[in-house]
Amino acid sequence: MIQQTLAALMLAPALLGAGEGEDSRALTRRLDRQQVASLELPVGEGTLVVTPAWGARVMGAYFKGDPLNVFWVPPDFDDQLPPWWWNKGGTRTWLAPEGSPKGFFYDRNWENWDVPSTFDPGHYKPVAPRDGGKAAFETFVLATANDGTKHRLTLSREFVPVADPADSGVAFVGFKTAHRLRNVGPRALKNEVSLWHLAQFRGRSTVVFPLAPGDQVTYTDQFEPTPKERITVTPEAIFYRVGEPPRYKIGVPATRSLGRVGAFSLLPDGRLQLVVNRYAVDPKGVYLDKARNAGDVNGDAFQSYNHDQDGAQHFFELESHHPAVVLAPGEEQQVDVEYLVYRGDRDRVTAAGAKLLGVDLSPLGEVAR
DSSP, rough: OHHHHHHHHHTTTTOTTTTTSHHHHHHHHHHTTOOOOOOEETTTTTTEETTTTTTEEEEEEEEOOOOOOOSSOOOOTSSSTTTTOOOOSSEEEEOOOOOSSSSSSSTTTTBBBBHHHHHHHHEEEEEOSSSSSSSSEEEEEEOOOSSSSEEEEEEEEEEEEEOTTTSSSEEEEEEEEEEEEEESSSSSSSSOOOEEEEEEEOOOOEEEEOSSSSSSSEEEESSSOOEEEEEEHHHSSSEESSSSSSSSEEEEGGGGGEEEEEEEEETTTSEEEEEEEEEOOTTTSSOOOTTTTOOSSSOOOEEEOOOOOOOOGGOOEEEOOOOOOEOOOOOOEEEEEEEEEEEEOHHHHHHHHHHOOOOOOTTTTHTTO
């Protein structure tokens, strides 16, 4: 069954873009040419490359002796990127909602979109780790919503190694990002702002969203409808194919999310890669981000975006949203997001995926054709 499940993935290995066949030292040299300081952080069998000046991003995650970056970085990375350009790859933390009168990215009419520089790149400075992490960074954020409301906040990111919870026996790199949102303003926040964590990956993949039981909507399209041949929904999970145009994005509500998502990719050398993204979900929580025409409903706990460019310019995103909370002045919310990355023998990697995701993976091959 596992071989049948992976047969279609074997036909479509992940594409490599510029810089994605290099090791962590090569990435740091490219950052040096941009005059961007970086840190290499050991995490188990691998290394993270973090850029404090670029939103405290994890720009790279590497296995020992393996030159393939887990994350996507732009192929024109060797050109001088303007300071305001946000799409630098890796992982990042933003704040939601994206649109609406309380939104931060779209204007009130959902016509113009921009990234507030107070979020990204921000002004991250090193702070003492609190969860046993290898490094932590914090920035002050003055967030202004479309309706003019201003929020005075601090946002921090701490990077903590994680052991293999599947005991898989294959190459593994795991870490969590501990996000902290603190209200440093004079008034209480009342479900107005929420943490939003995004990571960019390259190549053709099938993303598996395990579903909580229920009669509620399983997913909504954020932009144009997802092509029918790119998505399959079973009682247990959504199987969602990414890796080439056109643009599409889906959102899964908190009532149907189990707090875990997996992305399967076949690497050029025939090994299988699995990225498992784990995050906490509150089915009764207030989620702020949703599609423009979603109406008066709760927002999404998870979203996945497929970019509309091909080849090395293509990426897809895994995006976890977290519930908005009430924060009195001085109070803080912490949210942990894990990335568990496996590479190796197809049977063992798939077995780890079945164990961690808890769903029947046999439809995986049908979607990935």
